Amino acid sequence: MANAWRQLDIAVIGGGIGGLAAAISLRRAGHQVTMYERNDFAGETGASISCAANGTRWLHEWDVNVAEGRPVILRKLINHDWKSGDWDNVYDLGDYEERWGHVYNMFHRVDMHQMLMNTAMGEGEGVPARLVVNHKCVDIDLATGTISFDNGRTAKHDAVVGADGVGSAVRKIIGIVPDKTISTSTCLHANVPTARARELGLEDYSLNSGIEYWGGQGISKIVLSPCKISENGPEVLSYYCFFPREKGTIGDEGWNYEATVEELLAPYPDLDEKVLAHLRVSEDIRPWRLWVHKPYEYWARGRACIMGDAAHPMMPDQSQGACMAIEDAAALGIVFSKKHFRGDVEDTLKLYEAVRKPRATRVQEASKRARENITERIGFSSNTTHKGYRVADEKNKLTIEEMNGYDMHEDVKVKAKAALPGERASL
Template sequence: MAMTLQNRDADGDRFWLPHRQDLAPKKGAKSLNVGIIGAGIAGLTAAIAMSQSGHDVEIFERSEFKSETGAAISCPPNSFRILKFYGIDVASARGGEYNSAVYYDYKEPETKDYVDFSGYRSKYQAPWAFFHRVDLHNELRRLAVQPPDGDRKPAKLRLSSSVKDVQLDGTIVFQDGRTIKKDLVIAADGIRSAFLSQVVGHDVYPEHYMSMIRFLIPSHEFLSMPEARCHFESGMTSLNIVKGGDKSIVFYPCREGTLLNVGVLTPPEVCKSADGDDLPLTQDLIDSATKDFHSVYNGLYRLKDTFGQWKLFRRAPLSTLAKGKIVLIGDAAHPMPPLRAQGAAAAIEDAAALGVLFSDLESASEVHDRLEAFNKLRVRRVGGTQVLSSLHEWDPLKLPQEYTKYFDAKVPYTHREIDNWFYDYNLITEALEVLQEYQMSKETK
């Protein structure tokens, strides 16, 4: 491999990154035919990363993208660095930057505690950013299918392409009976992935951990209410959390501060009937879920235009993420609640890991070994991320012994240690180290 970590700055900067062109294919490198199932954030980021490494990428998306919807999304430092590395334009994606998290008393909004984020940019060389999900998705799609001139091969996006089956040899079977064979298939088709059992060998079922009622409201309408004036006193740059027992309301700005994303998180039973059936989402249901909260929070939904309800899941970590020529990424691989804002971040890490580990191939026969390298890099990292993201109140003393392996026996105890575990992580450098180990072992065989 022409590029090594010896190119790193002499001071050993832990956030060192190579030049993006360093991952471009070298003369004589093998170009794979890569199929990606799903054009969400995971799939599009994987398309950008894999095409950067010189591969021919085709994305199969079952929808038509005619009326994309979605709420806001947080982008912590560990994933923001990756997006910037691959060329995302924050201005085009209408992103913003958090300066703080503010915790409010659910009965007295004037009572609050701060967690300062303003030092993240210097400490982690990246901010904690926020986007409207549709804006970020559109920017990723643009980069995937219309990369800057000479930057990399454009990916091909096939809409209305519903996949029925994927076989371990890389054969993709479509609902209409057509088939196509790829050197590598990346399953980025979400939590209900149809191909999970192909990789792990059996059915795996997630646990319905909580429900979220989610909606967007115009920022100016919220701030025009007298009782809301204590919020966003320093500008539209804070993540706001209101916790009331086993329920929470989280709201934060997106789309350059013009909209507020609001999420009401509840135990699953709040949104179910006595018989266990899902209740329809009505204003009465939201009133019931937020009845104990101050009126400024209980009445937020009255400002909304549209709203929806999502089930949030968690699942035990998998022991492998790849088999044959199939690899799972994003929610297909590791669904988790949004408690630490790492769902999309982990998907972005997955995508970048593939881009690095599949750079500079000599032969398509290397796919198996490169996927083993992916497992080595990602299984423990995403396992730890799932564990940390699946508990409202982190108590390391109650962590089951079998989960300590995800932290190399260095389980984070404090909130600062948890932040460092997430945000100090430099995926691209870690992936380069694993790739070098693979290259060196290959040379000694």
């Protein structure tokens, strides 16, 4: 391994939440970053996005202006009775910041994306990242870091980070073929403007400042999360509605398909009427295709690696997808920092893989369990005897202590020491 840190010219393929987080982290570590987006604008649409303390801590470490993202600070996790709507189980987050040093934020994706873009490309420590649009990656020379795009152009970089989502081109280029199966669940997402719900005199869930669940012991489940804070409280109530695939008419339609209210309501004839009243006035009803991916054998090859949904697609039931992408980004910044990077890109990407793959795989597998058992959900897993429901394996459950008490700096330090000079850190 070489002995000297040097500034790298790093490419990030994808301009979503994970790609922007990677750009910020690597910029803060002293490197030049260019983000390549396949579309003519790097943007997000649609839904709420959860950012627990293990994600929020990195936003603060990178000096992101979190208030700019207009997050709702969560105070509770609330599980309701499916039919009556009564509170069955509550995990109180009142001491959350005191325990973990950071609050639990709920963003709207559009706001979070803009917040991260402003940090990645604006003023602050490090060289501002560049964004290049209309550049779809079609190949990478893994030995040289030369990227080929569908418009005929090429670009050479010292390292390439694939942050290009669940359908990742970079993942395919480095030789990974996903072993995946379609989930037994279908999900429809819908938004309810809080002002509209209040105008109609409907239950005001915005007052609870919580992620709220109906069901969760079995496939069917409703998840509600508030977002877009304003002086009047959350502006949007974001609903994720899960049901067995055979109960709905939605198949493999993409995100651009807009479902009808009738399609949204059909699987829930016996649901709490207060929630049904919200869903009847919901807007922007979109399907979310759910696939179960087995963990990939590796994440890095040559000068390229993958992160976020490209590396560990997971069920949404632990609300950790964004946090895992943010942690991936943080790990890249740490392993390429002046403290740890000694000049060998390929060895360093293997160190990144060694740090991130075990933890992300743990969350991936716990998310799959939580798809049909809400007791497996971080927070509720602390109460394993609620109404007789238990986690599958008490010794293997995912806990809030494990997620929020994790010290990535120490993890990198230990695994960097374990990698002998001249050898790959493939632990």
